[in-house]
Amino acid sequence: MNLIVRITILFVLVSLIVFLIGGVISFNVMMDEVNSEQERFLIERLDRMHTRIEKRPQKDTLKWTKLMVIPLAEYQVERVTFSDTLVVHSQLDRLEPHLKLDAIRNINGTSYQIILYDIIVEADDIKEGLTESLVTMYLILLGAVLVIGFLASYYILRPFNNTLDIIKSFSLTKPDAKVQFPSSNVIEFKRLNAFLKDMTDKVKSDYQSLKEFSENASHEIQTPIAIVQSKLEVLMDGDNLSEEQIQQLSFAQNTMKRLSHLSNALSLITKIDNREFVDVANIDLSMTLEQMLEEFKELIDLKSINKNINILASITVQADRVLIELMLTNLINNAIRHNWEGGELSISLASNHIEITNTGPKLEIPEEELFHRFKKSNQSAKSMGLGLAIVKKICDFYNYEIQYKNKDDFHTIHIRF
Amino acid sequence: MGYYVCSMKLLLVEDQDELAVSIRNYFSKEGDICEVATSFSKATEKLYAFSYDVLLLDLMLPDGDGLSLLKVVKDNWSDMGVVIISAKNALNDKLHGLELGADDYLSKPFHLAELNARANAVYRRRKQEGRRTLSFKEIELTLDNHEALVHGTMLDLTRKEYELLHYFIVNQNRLLTKQAIAEHLWGDYMDTMDSFDFVYQHIKNLRKKIMKAGGNDYLKTVYGAGYKMKDE
Numbered sequence: 154m155n156l157i158v159r160i161t162i163l164f165v166l167v168s169l170i171v172f173l174i175g176g177v178i179s180f181n182v183m184m185d186e187v188n189s190e191q192e193r194f195l196i197e198r199l200d201r202m203h204t205r206i207e208k209r210p211q212k213d214t215l216k217w218t219k220l221m222v223i224p225l226a227e228y229q230v231e232r233v234t235f236s237d238t239l240v241v242h243s244q245l246d247r248l249e250p251h252l253k254l255d256a257i258r259n260i261n262g263t264s265y266q267i268i269l270y271d272i273i274v275e276a277d278d279i280k281e282g283l284t285e286s287l288v289t290m291y292l293i294l295l296g297a298v299l300v301i302g303f304l305a306s307y308y309i310l311r312p313f314n315n316t317l318d319i320i321k322s323f324s325l326t327k328p329d330a331k332v333q334f335p336s337s338n339v340i341e342f343k344r345l346n347a348f349l350k351d352m353t354d355k356v357k358s359d360y361q362s363l364k365e366f367s368e369n370a371s372h373e374i375q376t377p378i379a380i381v382q383s384k385l386e387v388l389m390d391g392d393n394l395s396e397e398q399i400q401q402l403s404f405a406q407n408t409m410k411r412l413s414h415l416s417n418a419l420s421l422i423t424k425i426d427n428r429e430f431v432d433v434a435n436i437d438l439s440m441t442l443e444q445m446l447e448e449f450k451e452l453i454d455l456k457s458i459n460k461n462i463n464i465l466a467s468i469t470v471q472a473d474r475v476l477i478e479l480m481l482t483n484l485i486n487n488a489i490r491h492n493w494e495g496g497e498l499s500i501s502l503a504s505n506h507i508e509i510t511n512t513g514p515k516l517e518i519p520e521e522e523l524f525h526r527f528k529k530s531n532q533s534a535k536s537m538g539l540g541l542a543i544v545k546k547i548c549d550f551y552n553y554e555i556q557y558k559n560k561d562d563f564h565t566i567h568i569r570f
Numbered sequence: 571m572g573y574y575v576c577s578m579k580l581l582l583v584e585d586q587d588e589l590a591v592s593i594r595n596y597f598s599k600e601g602d603i604c605e606v607a608t609s610f611s612k613a614t615e616k617l618y619a620f621s622y623d624v625l626l627l628d629l630m631l632p633d634g635d636g637l638s639l640l641k642v643v644k645d646n647w648s649d650m651g652v653v654i655i656s657a658k659n660a661l662n663d664k665l666h667g668l669e670l671g672a673d674d675y676l677s678k679p680f681h682l683a684e685l686n687a688r689a690n691a692v693y694r695r696r697k698q699e700g701r702r703t704l705s706f707k708e709i710e711l712t713l714d715n716h717e718a719l720v721h722g723t724m725l726d727l728t729r730k731e732y733e734l735l736h737y738f739i740v741n742q743n744r745l746l747t748k749q750a751i752a753e754h755l756w757g758d759y760m761d762t763m764d765s766f767d768f769v770y771q772h773i774k775n776l777r778k779k780i781m782k783a784g785g786n787d788y789l790k791t792v793y794g795a796g797y798k799m800k801d802e
Contacts, residue, residue, distance in 0.1 A: 382679040
C-alpha cells in the first residue's frame, strides 16, 4: 500500500467519525433551536391574544384553528405549560404531532385558559435532511480527497518516486554509472537526495577501493611466489644435486604452489562477496556436467570408482558461467578426492536440483562446520578446506539451497536451484 | 633427424627483474634468444628496433598498462605471437587480452616449462612455412594432425599421452616436476596427490609404447622430483 493511499484511508476514516459526531451534535442543536423557536412563537401568539382580550374582553369560549380561549368562572393562578399532542391537521386531514401551549392568564380580573397549537417540525424530518446534506458533503469531500491524493502522489511525490527509481537501479558493480538525483525545491526531498547521493558515492568508492585492494593483494602475493617458483625451478634443473636436495626443493615448490592456490581461493571468495560476478548467461548444466565428467574420467578410473550418472538433458540455469563451473568442479573434485579406492560416486541432475553422493571416511568435523572456511576433515591433508566454502558462497550468491546428508559411508551434497 | 633445434626470438616485458632473469636464462639455455624490457617505454623502443617472434607480456608495468602495449603490437606487428603473463588473476583481463589478439594467457606463478611450452606453441602456430613438426632423436610429432612417429611408425597414443610427449620434447633436457606435468595435462584444479600417481601411469605407458615401436627410452626418472627427457 503506498503512502498516499494510506494517508487517504486514514483521512477518510477520521472524517467519517467527525461527520458522525458532527451529525449528532448538529441534530441536537437544531432540535433545541427549533423547539425554543416554536415555544417562543407560541408565547408571542399568546401575548398577542392577551393584548387582544385586553382590548376586547371575551365572554364566550373562542375556538379557531390552533386556538382556543376559554374564560374561566373562577380565578386561577397564571401558568404556562407546553406539551406534545396529536391534532387533526386542517389541510392534510390526518393526525399530526403538534406542540400545545396551555396557559392561564388573568386579564382584567378574569382568568382565561388559552390553548394554542402549532405543528411540530418533526425530528425525523430534521434527521433526514441533515443526513442527506451530510452524506452529500461527505461524498464531495471523498472525491476531493481522492483527487488531491492522486495529484499529490503524482506531482508532489514525483521527485520522491524518481529518487526511489534511481535507488532501485543503483548497482555497485557498474563503476561508471553515475548516480544523479533530480533537483527538487521541497526541503525534505532535497535533504533526502543529498543524503542518498553522499551515501551512494561513499558506498561506490568504498566498494572500488575494496575491489582494488583485493586485486592488488592477490597480485602482490602472486608476484613474489612467481619469483620463488622460477628460482626453485632453475635450481632443480641444475646438475650435481643430490636426491635429497631435489626432494627438498620439490617440497618447497609444492608448498609455494599451495600458497598461491590459497591466495587465489581467498581472492575468489572476496570477489564473490563483492558481487563481481554479474555476467549472467543461460547455462546448459547437463552439457557442462557431462563435459566435466569427461575431464574427470581419468581420475575416476584411476581410483577405480564406480560411477552412477543420471543426468536429465537440457537443464539450464541463469548464472555466471565461471561460478557454475567452479561449483561443479569443486563438488566433483571433492567427491573423488575424499572417496575410497574402488568407492562409489553417483551424480544426479534433475530439473531443480543436483545431488552428488560419494562413499568416504566419516567426517571428523561437525556436520554444520563442513561449509566453513579452513575446515577439513583431515587437518594434515594437502587440501585447503576452501572448496566447499567456495561452493557455499556460490550457492548463497544465487540463493541455491545447499544441504549435506550423511548415511553410513555415503556422503551427499544436495543443491536445489 | 637429430636434435630438434628451435630458436625463437622472444621479447619479455616484465618489471620484476628477478623473474625476468630466471625466464631469460631458462630460454637461453636451449638456444632461444630472450630479451628483457622492464617497462612500457623500453619495450616500445625494442619493438621498433628489432623483430621478435613472440612477446611475453606482463600486464602490470610501472609506466603503462600491458593491454595498451598489446594493442600497439597488434596494430603494428600483427604476426607476432603474444603470451600474456599476469599475476592479476582477473578474468576480465584474461578475456580482454585474448579479445585484443593475445594468443595465450598464463597466470603467475607458473612453471617455466609451461611458459616455454606455451611460447613454443604460439611460435609454431604462427610459423607457416614447411611441415610443422617437432622431433627428438627418432621421435617425431606432426603438429597439425597430432601424430607421433618413431622411426616413421605411427604410435597409438591417447590424447593425454600425446600432450605429455609434446611437453617433454618442447622441454627436452630439462627437469619436469610431477607437479608441472600434472598441471600441464589437467590444469590447475587437479592439484591432488592422486594426480601424481597418474603422471607416473601415463609416463609408464608412454615409455612402453615408444619402446615397442623400437625407440629408446629417453624419459629419465629424477628421483623425488620428476622426469627429464634426455639422450644419454
